[in-house]
Amino acid sequence: MPIAIFAPLLHLWLYCYGAAMKRKVLIVGIGAGNPEHMTAQAIDALNRADVLFIPHKGAEKQDLARLRQEICERFLRSDSRLVDFDVPVREQSTAYRESVASWHDAVADIYERLLSSELGDGELGAFLIWGDPSLYDSTMRVFERIRAMGKIALEYEVIPGISAVQALAAAHKIPLNRIGESILVTTGRRLAEDFPAAADSVIVMLDGDCAFKKVDGDAEIYWGAYLGTSDEILISGRLRDVSDEIERVREEARARKGWIMDTYLLRKPVKS
Ligand SMILES: C[S@@+](CC[C@H](N)C(=O)[O-])C[C@H]1O[C@@H](n2cnc3c(N)ncnc32)[C@H](O)[C@@H]1O
CATH class of the missing domain: 3.40.1010.10 (Tetrapyrrole methylase, N-terminal domain)
Structure with missing residues (x-):
């Protein structure tokens, strides 16, 4: 044509x-x-x-x-x-x-x-x-x-x-950022590679493998699963104190319900 x-x-x-x-x-x-x-x-x-x-x-x-x-x-x-x-x-x-x-x-x-x-x-x-x-x-x-x-x-x-991030902050009654500091939102896969050097507070989503276990035990964690639902679970504290507990509770909850959605905030230890 x-x-x-x-x-x-x-x-x-x-x-x-x-x-x-x-x-x-x-x-x-x-x-x-x-x-x-x-x-x-x-x-x-x-x-x-x-x-x-x-x-x-x-x-x-x-x-x-x-x-x-x-x-x-x-x-x-x-x-x-x-x-x-x-x-x-x-x-x-x-x-x-x-x-x-x-x-x-x-x-x-x-x-x-x-x-x-x-x-x-x-x-x-x-x-x-x-x-x-x-x-x-x-x-x-x-x-x-x-x-x-x-x-x-x-x-x-x-x-x-x-978002789950807002639900997490509200449930733990915490501001996401420290005064004048930044927040970074990332995935479990990324966190497993390294703790982001420039960030003070890090929100972690999509983590199937408890990547927090690789982070400095002095850091604080605010962890939440099934946020906003009647199954909501919250745990917070120094990583060295609560890391094993989160892993155990997470595994039990996943086995019970057949799935899990969890999100957490990590904060670097305050330098003295
Ligand atoms: C594909 S992303 C979707 C995020 C969604 N668009 C939001 O704004 O929250 C799924 C991830 O969000 C987080 N998430 C979503 N809902 C959640 C909830 N109710 N409790 C805990 N984490 C949740 C988990 O980290 C999950 O792996």
Whole structure:
């Protein structure tokens, strides 16, 4: 086909297809385990949406399903449709960044299919996201991938939520930072490599291996599991005094419930 005919046809096709596939979605932070973490803005967002998308991950599925049900029963005044879906598990065998990239591709495909098939023209969708959507959550990154794929003209708004970090600080009744000092938020995997030299207070999330065991025993730890829920467990003290206890309590809780979510704050010892 001559280029003079092909180019306008391509533009027409892209215009029609793009217009047909416009989707608008709210990414809603629902808090870190307590339905009362729901903000007025989050409640309003749920009630604005026609379809609520609820991701399920791993072993905590049942408990998260219960929380979502409680949130819907308490706060939903509209007849929004609920769509549950499973998020695939990330492949652990390849290098970390590589495995995250291919996991994001897989999740983007699922989201794109959901948005195309479950959300009608002019309807508003909402994704219910654990804690706050900006903290160790890939929904926004995945949405940007979908936009880059170009099949859906996707628009989204982000509604902030109470994160596990805020729930931890409130439960222990501690400010996160020392006066005039910085805080660093990191993962157990990173902490296991080294204690960040420049940070005074370090928040650790996504730690499956008790990385705190490698840290100087003089440091203080404020540890919390299942924060905001009726199973909440809190332990704090000098690492040398409480490290073994946390490891034991953590293992017992995980065996009992089949899953665990824990977060902690580490503070370097004060220099005299
Ligand atoms: C994938 S990240 C999601 C964080 C979430 N977006 C937030 O704002 O809290 C999951 C990690 O958050 C932490 N986490 C989330 N909810 C928690 C809770 N209720 N109690 C303790 N830690 C929690 C754990 O470190 C867990 O491994």
